[in-house]
Amino acid sequence: MPNKTQQARPIPTLRGYYAKRGRYSATATTEELLQTIPLAGFRHHDAPKLWNALKRGQALTLRRERLNPHDDKAVAIDWVDHQLGYLPRDRNGLAAELLDRDEPLVARILEKRDHADHHSRLELGLYRARPRSAPAH
Numbered sequence: 001m002p003n004k005t006q007q008a009r010p011i012p013t014l015r016g017y018y019a020k021r022g023r024y025s026a027t028a029t030t031e032e033l034l035q036t037i038p039l040a041g042f043r044h045h046d047a048p049k050l051w052n053a054l055k056r057g058q059a060l061t062l063r064r065e066r067l068n069p070h071d072d073k074a075v076a077i078d079w080v081d082h083q084l085g086y087l088p089r090d091r092n093g094l095a096a097e098l099l100d101r102d103e104p105l106v107a108r109i110l111e112k113r114d115h116a117d118h119h120s121r122l123e124l125g126l127y128r129a130r131p132r133s134a135p136a137h
Contacts, residue, residue: 031127035094036110039077039122041085047122050082060084060107060124064099075099077107077124084122095126104129 039047047054061078068074073096075087087095098105111123 030130031106032130033125033127034098034105035091035126037087037091037124037126039085039124040088042121045085046079046082047084050079050084054079054084054109054112054122056109056112058109060109062087062095062099062105062107062126064096066100087124087126098128 042048058079063076063078065074065076066072071086071089071092073089073092075092075095077084077086086092095105106127107124108127109122110125113121113123
């Protein structure tokens with residue numbers, strides 16, 4: 001059984017992702033970057049206690065909360081069995097719409113900042129799988 005800071009199942013590293021700050025190869029990846037977005041609710045959930053375990057490029061799960069009383073388009077961000085926070089209310093429309101259509105989405109950590117402003121601690125990339133090209137005949 002994995003410990004609390006390991007993912008239950010391995011999620012492949014984003015192809016085309018480079019660990020050097022700010023370098024992402026959109027053409028070499030099998031995932032399409034749709035939006036960059038900060039994590040909201042950082043200090044109210046498990047993100048602070050998992051800070052040292054969170055790494056750049058790491059895949060996070062998006063979970064739609066249709067019955068959230070504060071936001072009818074709420075999208076929670078999870079890692080393993082921990083909720084890290086939410087997509088911000090003013091920027092969660094695209095993710096909510098795609099999740100409502102059952103499109104497979106993943107969030108990845110793009111930037112991790114030791115910043116006093118908790119709204120700027122984690123920058124996420126919202127990705128969906130690129131459609132596979134039909135083989136040429």
